[in-house]
Amino acid sequence: MDIANISTHGLPRIIVLGGPTAVGKTRFSLALAEAFGAEIVNYDSVQLYRHLDIGTAKPSAEERARVPHHLFDVLDPDQESNVADYMAMAHATIAEIVGRGKVPLLVGGTGMYARILVHGIFEAPPADPEIRARHRELVDAHGEAHLHAMLAEVDPELAQKFHENDVLRVSRGLEIYEQTGKALSVHQREHRFREPNYDALKIGLLRPREELYDRINQRVDQMMAQGLLDEYKELISRGYDRRLKPLQSLGYRQMQQHLFEDVPLDEAVEDMKVSTRRYAKQQISWFRKEPRLHWALAPILEQGAQQDEWRLPATVRDDIEAFIAGAPTDQLDLSWAQLDSHNVER
Incomplete structure (x- = not known):
């Protein structure tokens, strides 16, 4: 397949996949990346950090071995990082991928990072x-x-x-x-009136609210079964201050409350579920404001012959292939991504 990773406007072509936590971005991104030789670039602000694996739901080592993954485990928990630092890393990574004739597939849930990456940000004067x-x-x-x-x-x-x-x-x-x-x-x-940095096809995944919330609750239970509490203890034993921003993120904050603030474990776990559902709602609200984002109903994928085999439907493949080959986004069919997010979430 011919890859036109530079648009007719001279902009590098990228695919951006977004949506709330637990919606199924990892599985869809792997199927898409394997189908088109794309390389996954993380834009989740907490998955940037080493040693925070279970609580951030990072792709597993097996999943990361299937296709190239970038910008995971690039910072230690005590390293300070801001939006500008991420942008510098991401722009360099995208340029390197495009330079090799591959397609960058951005995957994550920190919507602000994706928006600033594509559309830029006002460059404020340095702190005084x-x-x-x-x-x-x-x-x-x-x-x-x-x-x-x-x-x-x-x-x-x-x-x-x-x-x-x-x-x-x-x-x-x-x-x-x-x-x-x-x-x-x-x-x-x-x-907002400036030219974008990339020619981006932006896809948002969504599920009905109750289905999404059930998946969130199940994911939290799975994280606890996988050893989230032990992962947090290991971070503390490594000498990381529990007040560090990454250790205050969802999941780790609740483990801290259990260990240091006498919150019973079952209450901490329930708070983690409630807080994650609230965070998912905030993510959906953010992505709804994203310009030219096309919503699709997860999981989109078709079950293959094997239990863990998932394939892209033909309609999805055709649109992604056309975009990669150089078609403008307004000339794609995208009938699979015309979801009214307000109706589905109810």
Whole structure:
């Protein structure tokens, strides 16, 4: 098959697969990658970290051996990382894959990473230590609500997105306004009109709500059976501070509450299920706002002759093949990806 991994607009072609946790992205991505020789690039912010395997539902070693996987296990839990760091790694990885004539298949659930990767982000000025020190003094003197009220005066749209306790983000929003004389929300709106970085076919997977929630509950039970608690204990025994951001992520936070805050294990597990369902709902809301994302009803795949054999239906294969060969997304059939996400989720 001919691969036109550069579009007629001169942009590299990529496929982006998104959707909520436990929807079935891993299985679908493996079938797609094997069918077209694509290489999977992670955009889950926690799967970047080493030693956090069970709680992040990383692809298994066997799954990763089937097709090339990138940007898994690239950071230690105590390494600081931000969106800009991820973007640098991801852009370099995509360029390397495209340079070899292969198709990058981005898979994950951190929707913000995918959006910024494709569409870019407003490049804010670097942090100003003097401004941040002044903000800390204001918080110490008047409380977190005072700083949040200051942000609401100059950027009410941004202030609505942050809780007053989120001092770091509130301070950053104020800092950008003080540095540029313009609200961050205004910068972000203006930035949306720039050209994208890639020609992307974006696919979102979804399941009916009760089915998705059942899968989430089953996944949590499976994680516990696989040894999530022991995985967390191992992280602590390695000397990692339990206050580190990766160790505060879903699953690990609940194991911490059990071990250090006297929360019974069954209550911690139930909280993990409730919190994961809430997170899945947030993911769906985010992906719904993603421009030109085509929703499909999972699992999409057809059962093969073997129990663990899954194949892409012909309609899916035809569209993906046409996109890889150079067809614009608006010329694809995509009848399999015309789902009304609002109706299905109910």
